[in-house]
Amino acid sequence: DIQMTQSPSTLSASVGDRVTITCRASQSISSWLAWYQQKPGKAPKLLIYKASTLESGVPSRFSGSGSGTEFTLAISSLQPDDFATYYCQQYNSSSCSFGQGTNLEIK
């Protein structure tokens, strides 16, 4: 099974900051990586897929990069609505797997 490791687990930032979250795969997954945003009590929302393709309707301040085993989610200028938990997910194999999540909190 492919293990996904996110860092950091918690990230404190202010409105307007640029932040990055890293996701590492235990083996190469090419570009088969997605990022999701989840708010308390809500279902996850797809932000980015194929490592860097923005889902329709997602603000352009979100961007993704990487391939192989190392990936990054960047948010260029944090807005109040962006404080949430972010998960990466690999879908390279028939069984997908998620990172443990990064809680983005207000400093």
Added chain:
Amino acid sequence: EVQLVESGGGLVKPGGSLRLSCAASGFTFTAYSMNWVRQAPGKGLEWLSSITSSSSYIYYADSVKGRFTISRDNAKNSLYLQMNSLRAEDTAVYYCARLAGYSLPLDYWGQGTLVTVSS
């Protein structure tokens, strides 16, 4: 509008069984693979199972293999998860989610249904 609505959650004793349902609408259900994902209280997301559009291929996470069974009824636009031999660690919110397509991620999720396993 794509909608996925889970039901069937509740309180069940250890060793018991429960069947979750997911009613799909707003898209051609027969064209999409579907998945179940769960989230234990305060924890991260855990993929459980997937089923292709015609039920030809089914996959499970090791944590539920042999205890959980995924199925679908395309005539009823519904997805199911039969859960047997439930344990305390199965306590979670269970989500159904649509696979966007081949080599694509989960693009639509339901609101989730809570399963609590406790004596």
